[in-house]
Amino acid sequence: MIKLNFPFTEAAVRALKVGDEVLISGVVFTGRDAVHKYLYEGGPLPPGVSLRDGILYHCGPVMLQQADGTWQCNAAGPTTSIREEPYQGRIIRDHGVRGVIGKGGMGEGTLAACQEHGCVYLHAVGGAAQVLAACIRRVRNVYFLEQFGAPEAIWELDVVDFPAVVTMDAHGRSLHREVFQHSQAELARRL
Amino acid sequence: MTELQTALLELIRRTSAEIPDDVHRALLAAGANEQQGSIAANAMQIIDQNIALAKNKSQPICQDTGSVLFYVDCPVGYDQITFAEAAREAVRQATRKGYLRQNSVDSLTGKNDGTNVGPGAPALHFQQQRAPEINVRLLLKGGGCENVGAQYSLPHTALGANRDLAGCRKVILDAVLQAQGKGCGPGILGVCIGGDRATGYEYSKQQLLRRLDDRNPVPELDALEQDIVQTANALGIGPMGFGGRTTLLGAKIGAVNRLPASFFVSISYMCWAYRRQGVTLNEAGGIARWLY
Numbered sequence: 343m344i345k346l347n348f349p350f351t352e353a354a355v356r357a358l359k360v361g362d363e364v365l366i367s368g369v370v371f372t373g374r375d376a377v378h379k380y381l382y383e384g385g386p387l388p389p390g391v392s393l394r395d396g397i398l399y400h401c402g403p404v405m406l407q408q409a410d411g412t413w414q415c416n417a418a419g420p421t422t423s424i425r426e427e428p429y430q431g432r433i434i435r436d437h438g439v440r441g442v443i444g445k446g447g448m449g450e451g452t453l454a455a456c457q458e459h460g461c462v463y464l465h466a467v468g469g470a471a472q473v474l475a476a477c478i479r480r481v482r483n484v485y486f487l488e489q490f491g492a493p494e495a496i497w498e499l500d501v502v503d504f505p506a507v508v509t510m511d512a513h514g515r516s517l518h519r520e521v522f523q524h525s526q527a528e529l530a531r532r533l
Numbered sequence: 534m535t536e537l538q539t540a541l542l543e544l545i546r547r548t549s550a551e552i553p554d555d556v557h558r559a560l561l562a563a564g565a566n567e568q569q570g571s572i573a574a575n576a577m578q579i580i581d582q583n584i585a586l587a588k589n590k591s592q593p594i595c596q597d598t599g600s601v602l603f604y605v606d607c608p609v610g611y612d613q614i615t616f617a618e619a620a621r622e623a624v625r626q627a628t629r630k631g632y633l634r635q636n637s638v639d640s641l642t643g644k645n646d647g648t649n650v651g652p653g654a655p656a657l658h659f660q661q662q663r664a665p666e667i668n669v670r671l672l673l674k675g676g677g678c679e680n681v682g683a684q685y686s687l688p689h690t691a692l693g694a695n696r697d698l699a700g701c702r703k704v705i706l707d708a709v710l711q712a713q714g715k716g717c718g719p720g721i722l723g724v725c726i727g728g729d730r731a732t733g734y735e736y737s738k739q740q741l742l743r744r745l746d747d748r749n750p751v752p753e754l755d756a757l758e759q760d761i762v763q764t765a766n767a768l769g770i771g772p773m774g775f776g777g778r779t780t781l782l783g784a785k786i787g788a789v790n791r792l793p794a795s796f797f798v799s800i801s802y803m804c805w806a807y808r809r810q811g812v813t814l815n816e817a818g819g820i821a822r823w824l825y
């Protein structure tokens with residue numbers, strides 16, 4: 343297990359390779375379909391939010407507002423990342439993102455951006471909503487709540503030891519591509 | 534709330550928060566079978582922790598609480614309209630209580646009214662039987678795994694699949710290959726050979742009501758089920774597509790008649806978060822016993 347702590351430096355991220363298991367601690371921002379389209383089209387981040395040396399989490403959490411106005415996270419597993427493939431590369435470049443957490447992996451455009459700009463794709467365990475929610479110690483803030491609705495908003499989260507696997511690294515390797523090719527060859531031998 | 538509504542609410546809560554025993558056993562065995570310390574073994578460990586946490590907190594196992602699919606076996610003369618009303622009310626309640634996520638969207642406007650009730654939601658399937666019991670089974674099927682389902686029309690030139698069992702095997706294994714880890718594997722396949730495009734998918738989902746440890750009474754299908762699981766697990770796709778020994782926990786295959794002109798193979802993929810429960814109701818509409 344490799345500890346990955348905020349701020350996520352380019353050196354720390356470039357040192358990671360496919361298959362590394364990491365525990366992430368620090369600030370993480372959620373963003374899914376609406377946020378990706380908005381940023382891709384050049385929309386500005388809200389004041390006070392920066393993704394530079396930061397991590398973007400493909401997640402639509404289930405949040406409950408407490409009586410005192412604070413938020414509690416009830417479930418927070420990853421959502422399928424490939425939907426953001428058309429947007430991800432440019433967002434990594436424009437905003438200096440160092441890590442993208444999601445599930446299912448991403449395509450060649452994102453892989454190239456990871457290599458060029460120093461970013462990694464971090465695969466969380468799909469469906470593990472409760473374990474992952476337990477790693478979220480505090481909901482620091484929420485942005486675009488009105489505009490995009492709760493699941494699509496940008497949630498600023500404090501996470502501790504959030505487990506993920508590097509499946510696309512900054513050296514052009516993708517575990518998804520490798521497993522696909524290997525399984526395709528294995529299947530061909532068994533048909 | 535009527536006794537029936539209360540029973541259905543409890544059925545939804547338990548289905549969302551607790552994995553059935555047969556599935557839990559299969560997941561534990563799969564975890565133990567992975568190479569100690571591998572990414573796959575660690576992923577299975579997180580899955581197991583998640584199952585325990587969800588049960589203890591009575592919270593959804595996965596935040597995608599899925600399509601809500603009811604299957605009801607009832608005697609002749611049973612009031613299906615009252616049941617449907619009770620089911621819709623139970624779904625509304627379950628959503629308010631957080632057992633279900635606000636998960637149902639108007640396909641034209643994109644609006645989510647937050648109730649999980651609307652055209653086609655929840656989905657209800659009734660089947661009359663000569664026996665007096667009322668059995669209600671429930672599947673919660675998430676979007677990630679539903680998206681990797683597939684329907685093949687045989688013959689399939691690119692895959693070299695003919696209109697026979699060997700051809701069925703080829704397309705089923707192709708579906709596993711294409712799905713990789715994207716359906717949150719290790720997965721479970723429900724397969725229908727035959728039917729039309731609609732009934733094929735419908736019947737493939739009904740296969741997911743079978744227990745994981747049952748055996749198919751039709752020898753050819755039983756052999757195909759065992760072969761699919763064994764072959765899929767030799768491909769090295771593994772949990773979440775990380776690579777590993779367990780790609781499938783099971784395959785359940787049924788066959789229905791087809792037209793001479795059509796030969797469909799329909800495949801529904803269920804994720805590891807295999808949320809399936811059932812109850813037998815008593816005369817008042819309460820829960821007499823659990824089915825899984």
Ligand code: SF4
Nearest residue numbers: 469595675677717804
């Ligand atoms: S495929 Fe299943 S486990 Fe994965 S996110 Fe969807 S419902 Fe959850």
